[in-house]
Amino acid sequence: MSGSMNVKQFIDEVGKKKIDPLIHIKTALQEVKKANKEFHFMNIIADEQAIKQAEVIKKNPKGKLAGLPVSIKDCIVVKGLESKAGSAILEGYKPVYDATVVQRLKDEGAIIIGKTAQDAFGFGTFSVNVGNNMEIPLNPIDKERSCGGSSGGSGAITKWASFPHISIGESTGGSIAAPAAFCGVFGLCPTYGRVSRYGLMDYASSLDKIGPMASSSYDLALSLSVIAGHDPNDATSLKEPADDYLAAIKKEVNGLKVGIIKESFGEGIDPQVSKEVKKAIEVLKKKGLGAKEISLPLVAKYGVSCYYLIAMSEASTNLAKYCGMRYGRHEKLEGNFNEYFTKVRSKHFNQETKRRIIIGTFARMAGYRDAYYIKAAKVRTKIISEYKAAFKEVDVLISPTMPIISPKFDDIKKLTPLQNYMMDIMTVGPNLAGLPHCSIPIGNVEGMPVGMMAIGDHLEEKKVLQVASVFG
Amino acid sequence: MELTKDTIKHVAQVARLELTTEEIAKFLPQLKDILEAFSDIAKVDTNNVPPSFQPVPLQDAVRDDEPKPCLTQDQALSLTEHKQDGYFKGPKII
Numbered sequence: 001m002s003g004s005m006n007v008k009q010f011i012d013e014v015g016k017k018k019i020d021p022l023i024h025i026k027t028a029l030q031e032v033k034k035a036n037k038e039f040h041f042m043n044i045i046a047d048e049q050a051i052k053q054a055e056v057i058k059k060n061p062k063g064k065l066a067g068l069p070v071s072i073k074d075c076i077v078v079k080g081l082e083s084k085a086g087s088a089i090l091e092g093y094k095p096v097y098d099a100t101v102v103q104r105l106k107d108e109g110a111i112i113i114g115k116t117a118q119d120a121f122g123f124g125t126f127s128v129n130v131g132n133n134m135e136i137p138l139n140p141i142d143k144e145r146s147c148g149g150s151s152g153g154s155g156a157i158t159k160w161a162s163f164p165h166i167s168i169g170e171s172t173g174g175s176i177a178a179p180a181a182f183c184g185v186f187g188l189c190p191t192y193g194r195v196s197r198y199g200l201m202d203y204a205s206s207l208d209k210i211g212p213m214a215s216s217s218y219d220l221a222l223s224l225s226v227i228a229g230h231d232p233n234d235a236t237s238l239k240e241p242a243d244d245y246l247a248a249i250k251k252e253v254n255g256l257k258v259g260i261i262k263e264s265f266g267e268g269i270d271p272q273v274s275k276e277v278k279k280a281i282e283v284l285k286k287k288g289l290g291a292k293e294i295s296l297p298l299v300a301k302y303g304v305s306c307y308y309l310i311a312m313s314e315a316s317t318n319l320a321k322y323c324g325m326r327y328g329r330h331e332k333l334e335g336n337f338n339e340y341f342t343k344v345r346s347k348h349f350n351q352e353t354k355r356r357i358i359i360g361t362f363a364r365m366a367g368y369r370d371a372y373y374i375k376a377a378k379v380r381t382k383i384i385s386e387y388k389a390a391f392k393e394v395d396v397l398i399s400p401t402m403p404i405i406s407p408k409f410d411d412i413k414k415l416t417p418l419q420n421y422m423m424d425i426m427t428v429g430p431n432l433a434g435l436p437h438c439s440i441p442i443g444n445v446e447g448m449p450v451g452m453m454a455i456g457d458h459l460e461e462k463k464v465l466q467v468a469s470v471f472g
Numbered sequence: 473m474e475l476t477k478d479t480i481k482h483v484a485q486v487a488r489l490e491l492t493t494e495e496i497a498k499f500l501p502q503l504k505d506i507l508e509a510f511s512d513i514a515k516v517d518t519n520n521v522p523p524s525f526q527p528v529p530l531q532d533a534v535r536d537d538e539p540k541p542c543l544t545q546d547q548a549l550s551l552t553e554h555k556q557d558g559y560f561k562g563p564k565i566i
Contacts, residue, residue: 096547192527206526235533236526298516305510316487323488325562327551333563338488340563346490354489355499358480359506361487371514377523379516384524417502418509434527458528 021067063109099199116153127152148179155179174427181401181451192434196231204314248462254288263300264399276443316360401451
């Protein structure tokens with residue numbers, strides 16, 4: 001077995017035929033199945049498929065990820081493996097094709113071990129908004145606490161796995177960074193368009209990004225080098241060639257300038273979280289990084305409102321396709337199309353999905369569209385400009401990832417939907433502006449991990465990874 | 473901005489959702505709370521500011537129109553419970 005081996009050593013050993021990927025994956029699958037009964041981080045485990053893939057790799061152990069177990073967020077389609085984006089309305093949906101990221105991972109020898117739990121369609125910060133009759137994933141450090149969301153299952157399995165492993169998450173407003181922070185792992189959300197969205201079940205098309213979650217900056221760089229790059233199947237995919245991310249993390253960081261986001265250390269932030277992040281900033285300074293304070297007042301004041309109006313508006317149109325006809329849950333064909341679609345959707349969407357569809361539909365309706373949806377898109381322009389001005393002064397912006405440590409489920413229950421949304425105050429900004437950002441595990445409070453977020457300018461994943469590499 | 477039960481019912485209908493009486497009672501104060509908070513964006517001066525529908529400018533995505541293999545009819549129909557004679561079978565339209 002791979003023991004405490006890291007991803008790089010493991011892949012090297014598989015390549016040299018010193019580790020049998022078939023034996024390894026069988027043991028890993030057994031461990032995942034056992035742990036999943038306790039933590040619910042997987043929606044489905046890909047038993048048969050994983051073993052078939054391992055048999056092929058055993059014969060020909062080639063590729064950048066040869067034999068590496070990789071888990072995939074439920075909203076990213078894997079051929080033949082039930083993919084339901086965490087929602088009951090997609091139960092039984094077994095895609096007939098692989099998402100581009102999945103294809104690229106498989107081409108490099110990765111073994112897909114299953115789909116990770118999430119808030120339905122990505123609608124949440126704590127992975128408690130799972131589909132009807134589905135289990136909430138639990139934080140492997142403390143089962144009474146959330147593993148963050150919406151890529152909660154990806155964060156949880158990455159923290160839990162003792163074998164070498166990488167997870168692929170997805171972020172719309174912070175869904176990679178939040179679970180990375182709450183579980184104490186590294187999570188990288190790339191620039192919008194850097195990684196193909198082909199095969200991703202959209203939440204909000206102008207905000208969705210796919211990115212890796214892992215135990216180290218090396219693992220992030222390695223997996224990003226596999227999944228990044230232009231894809232003609234995604235019209236928003238960027239044509240610029242992907243960078244050499246593995247070379248970037250080997251570079252010294254001392255030439256970089258960091259901007260500490262002033263508003264991220266003020267009111268509403270747990271002082272203990274602030275303290276930990278400030279200690280990490282001192283570590284960066286000792287490494288020779290220049291640091292100065294940067295103010296981003298628009299992001300801080302209007303980021304959450306702007307983000308949610310746009311995200312919900314887009315979600316309400318993207319989810320119109322789920323109507324019980326071509327895939328997913330069906331009902332008996334009765335009544336006219338309006339009655340049938342309404343029946344399927346009302347029965348199988350959960351409460352948060354309904355809430356977001358209603359707000360999003362409202363924000364786009366005649367009479368309200370200019371005041372909400374269009375206004376938010378204009379505010380988004382100003383927010384992007386605010387970041388662009390900051391990046392004229394510094395290379396990377398720094399803030400805590402989340403304002404608090406992972407909350408207990410009992411405390412989450414007490415939050416109103418609006419209070420839930422406010423938890424995304426740190427992460428919505430870089431997501432609105434499509435900026436690459438990474439949550440880096442930098443400390444602990446009360447035994448729970450604290451994440452620091454490094455944000456880079458568009459296509460500056462290299463610099464973000466460089467900062468992350470200081471911490472592991 | 474007055475959000476009423478009737479507004480919620482109407483919006484739900486547009487979105488092909490039927491809410492229970494309990495759901496409407498639960499959602500009404502929540503949605504009022506959310507929309508009131510989100511209305512703060514009205515304070516931002518956006519005169520002469522164009523809207524951003526993408527975070528980065530969309531690049532030329534036009535490709536050559538070349539025929540390529542796609543899903544077979546059987547594959548496309550493999551996931552539906554409602555099909556007939558090689559077609560999807562839907563609910564009544566008229």
